[in-house]
Amino acid sequence: MGKIRFLIALWAAKLSVIALRITKHNGTNFPGQLAVKLCPDFLRYIGKPEKIIAVTGTNGKTTVSNMLSDAFESEGKQLVNNRMGSNINWGIATSLILNAGITGKCRKKMGLFEVDERSAKTVFPYMTPQYMIITNLSRDSIMRNGHPEYISRILTDYIPRNTKLILNADDLICSSTAPENDRVYFGIEKMDGDLTECINLINDFQICPHCHSRLQYEYLRYSHIGRAYCPECGFRAPEYDYAARNVDLDRMTVEIESRGHSAEYRLLNDSVYNIYNVVSAVALFLEMGYSQEQAQRFLEKMHIIGTRFDKVEAGDSNVYKMLAKDKNAFAGSRVFDYIAGMPGNKEIVIMNSCQWDEVHWSENVCWLYDCDFEFLNKEDILNIVVCGPRVKDLKLRLLLAGVPEDRISCAPAELEAPDKLRLEKGTDVYVLYGTDSIGLGNKVADKVVRKIMEKGGARS
Numbered sequence: 001m002g003k004i005r006f007l008i009a010l011w012a013a014k015l016s017v018i019a020l021r022i023t024k025h026n027g028t029n030f031p032g033q034l035a036v037k038l039c040p041d042f043l044r045y046i047g048k049p050e051k052i053i054a055v056t057g058t059n060g061k062t063t064v065s066n067m068l069s070d071a072f073e074s075e076g077k078q079l080v081n082n083r084m085g086s087n088i089n090w091g092i093a094t095s096l097i098l099n100a101g102i103t104g105k106c107r108k109k110m111g112l113f114e115v116d117e118r119s120a121k122t123v124f125p126y127m128t129p130q131y132m133i134i135t136n137l138s139r140d141s142i143m144r145n146g147h148p149e150y151i152s153r154i155l156t157d158y159i160p161r162n163t164k165l166i167l168n169a170d171d172l173i174c175s176s177t178a179p180e181n182d183r184v185y186f187g188i189e190k191m192d193g194d195l196t197e198c199i200n201l202i203n204d205f206q207i208c209p210h211c212h213s214r215l216q217y218e219y220l221r222y223s224h225i226g227r228a229y230c231p232e233c234g235f236r237a238p239e240y241d242y243a244a245r246n247v248d249l250d251r252m253t254v255e256i257e258s259r260g261h262s263a264e265y266r267l268l269n270d271s272v273y274n275i276y277n278v279v280s281a282v283a284l285f286l287e288m289g290y291s292q293e294q295a296q297r298f299l300e301k302m303h304i305i306g307t308r309f310d311k312v313e314a315g316d317s318n319v320y321k322m323l324a325k326d327k328n329a330f331a332g333s334r335v336f337d338y339i340a341g342m343p344g345n346k347e348i349v350i351m352n353s354c355q356w357d358e359v360h361w362s363e364n365v366c367w368l369y370d371c372d373f374e375f376l377n378k379e380d381i382l383n384i385v386v387c388g389p390r391v392k393d394l395k396l397r398l399l400l401a402g403v404p405e406d407r408i409s410c411a412p413a414e415l416e417a418p419d420k421l422r423l424e425k426g427t428d429v430y431v432l433y434g435t436d437s438i439g440l441g442n443k444v445a446d447k448v449v450r451k452i453m454e455k456g457g458a459r460s
Contacts, residue, residue, distance in 0.1 A: 032093030057135030
């Protein structure tokens, strides 16, 4: 009976794909959603690729998944992946449906899936990855994910025991996940600018898990990400199997050493979290048996998708488009810190304020008070335009962070935000948007570029 129910669900889902194409609807999740509704254990029966790689983590999983997809496809591999759909069970089911025959057999031999951390319980009972990268585990939306230790427990309970893990050693919550699994660790050795004390509002791992003394750091990047140790009992973060060093942001390169051999790799972005993303990808390639030379070639062909980070030259200015996840204090702090460290005068448009919450639910704004808006209290940040449904909440938070009121502008409608910019010659503009407003963010950035060009002309 189960097999018959599965086939009915499969055929119904395949018919829905045809219907969506005919009617020109997107519906990237609908076939999988329909299949799972008709057959709750649909993922048990649908054919899977022979080799499966999974990527999960609070931040960076989409970027890493897309980097890996680009790499494998560049060498001619045909992948089943969910990059065009969601990272929950419906999106993964849809990707498998699109690559299955009428009996459910998978047509491709390799799968690469981005998996939402909480969806581990609905995905991994039916799918066993050979390798899994966990980028990091940090605080996310408090309404959805609570504390990262809660997410670590979900992953520990549901990751298959014969999946080999590739873990961030500089994140003690990540590195302690699923302790029974075979694993390797990646990390970044001491860099210029590293700290020894946390300056962020969020620090989710402060106490030694063995003796409960306060942890200290040889070096610290942000929040709890760094090289921790306990001065009382000797507990330490795990040693690196893949150690990044000699980060050169002028040449945009990093050296990665493993098992006594090292090589230099191209960086895709100068932010520290994207350096971690590159190191995690290299660790996977080498674990899979690729040579350092092959991994180097992969990096030469990779890029970060424009919805995550993009730069457009306009006159004597640059316009940056950056994803800063809604309701995610950790992600917002990383973006604010990155912008604060960039040279030159800056203006910022903040529109990562959950536009769809007006329609679907009432947003809890507590995340604003975990997010380090204090990073934006700098003299070279000339103007911050807050906009959207939470415009007054954002302004209040900036005022509490010490930002002078004359450097805060308000635009209730996002498309009015460019009109509030000063656009002084040579000033760069950063447009920050959330996951539910990527399209709107692009429109705002396009309008900013047009206004700069109208005002200042071509780049000299």
